[in-house]
Amino acid sequence: MLGDGQDLGLPNPVVMPGTAPDDPASVYVxxxxxxxxxxxxxxxxxEAERLGLFGWIRNxxxxxxxxxxxxxxxxxxxxxxLAQKGPALAEVTKMLASPCNAPDNASFQRRPTF
Incomplete structure (x- = not known):
């Protein structure tokens, strides 16, 4: 899993040591x-829906x-x-990631701004 608040940098890929590819995982970014x-x-x-992921995203x-x-x-x-690149008009400069508990929802949701 990712370390708490690990700065993934750009354009380095995510590595989840000790987790098998098909094991369930949750990450907060x-x-x-x-x-x-x-x-x-x-x-x-x-993209998350296309990949069959559950969770949520919000501004x-x-x-x-x-x-x-x-x-x-x-x-x-x-x-x-994918999220490190984003759509054409986006410019991701930094991404932080931490392991987290699985979300309560069984779909992917767009949540309102917090």
């Missing part, structure tokens, strides 16, 4: 950069985006790699 007003949240939700009033992704570890790794 905070994303910084130009990630609001550019379709980042909707794009990430679409924060400080300009960051936060999300929880839950599913097979290999798909979490893929989602975080």
């Amino acid at each position: 905070t994303v910084m950069g130009r990630v609001q007003g550019v379709g980042y949240r909707a794009w990430c939700a679409q 924060r009033s400080d300009g960051t985006v936060e999300a929880i992704y839950h599913g097979p570890a290999k798909r979490i790794v893929e989602m975080v790699r």
